[in-house]
Amino acid sequence: MYAERVLSGMRPTGSLHLGHYHGVLKNWVRLQHDYPCLFFVADWHALTTQYDDPQGIVQATWDMVIDWLAAGVDPSQATLFIQSKVPEHAELHLLLSMMTPLGWLERVPTYKDQQEKLENKDLSTYGFLGYPLLQAADILIYRADKVPVGEDQVPHIEFSREVARRFNHLYGREPGFADKAREAVKKLGGKKARLYEELRIRFQQEGDREAIELGKAILDETQHLSLGDRERLFGFLEGTGKMILAEPGALLTEASKMPGLDGQKMSKSYSNTITLRESAESVTKKVRGMPTDPARVRRTDPGEPAKCPVWQLHQVYSDAACKEWVSHGCRSAGIGCLECKQPVIDGILREQAPMRERAQVYLDDPTLVRSIIADGCEKARELARETMRDVREAMGLEYR
Ligand code: TRP
């Protein structure tokens, strides 16, 4: 069985907070058990908006990787690497830039949105416009099937699909393609080959999408095909020519519902965060300082949990019995707010304990992180080189 490959990237923002944990990292940890996963630090992407201040990127990268590891991302299951350590991303980006219409980039919704949001910065740069194409290169270079991203990034994945399609259309017609594809069909073996042929004809004559899916499933479960033959057979099925770059799909990550200290969504820009490895004292102090239902001026005033951000944290950290204790105790002024906050503090500290423990190993010996990343970069680079060989070959840029 050909295992689908998962890839995702994160800009190096430094220390991550519990919103990242509940939104993104828990999802990565789950995925790493089910798929071969590649997770990388998108340091070049940081430069698209932070070109005037690149100094902090390296430290932010190491801090963030430690947080990934602390959260349970396991380097023995997933490949962790840094984008700029795999320069092939830049080569693919450049080659793709030659055939990407400007209009496609200008139409990506984040382009105008971000420019408006960061209006005090000059983002009318080449790099910023090309950001989604760099992201497409990140994805296509690993022939990733699934890309876990938040909703805001879905247009970027759709854009990557269009770029892959255009590339395959332009360069996927190798000389003698049909003959090579027919040879490859034979290699599927009698029964599978007949079925594949039937499905291919069904799609090409009747446009039956289901036939394509069934045909792809046959290819997915066939192990002994070379990469070249696999691509030919995918392309032959759809009638497009050799499929050199695979079209990725978005794996929508549900938006984090993690509330921040003020009841808004937890986010660095609202200064309402608790970091993954924040000290127990600081967690305690922050939660104790949280605003509560403004109606509870005195301890004897009853309150309404629905009007209190602490209640939202109880939804994440407390069981039914505790929540019952809170809603009753709050409305009857039976408990004080500090009392009410204690189980939340305990819940956060309990969640952080294993993270702090895992992180400590890497803080004590930073060379461990360096070597995890060095291994990951090497593995990633090998995959990237393989794709680049096919890309250069398809474009006739081999110079042999
Ligand atoms: N653009 C993504 C973000 O800002 C980060 C990113 C860069 C990425 N390259 C990627 C995500 C490739 C998924 C796949 O969050």
Ligand code: SF4
């Ligand atoms: Fe909020 Fe709890 Fe105080 Fe009620 S008792 S106002 S839920 S902190």
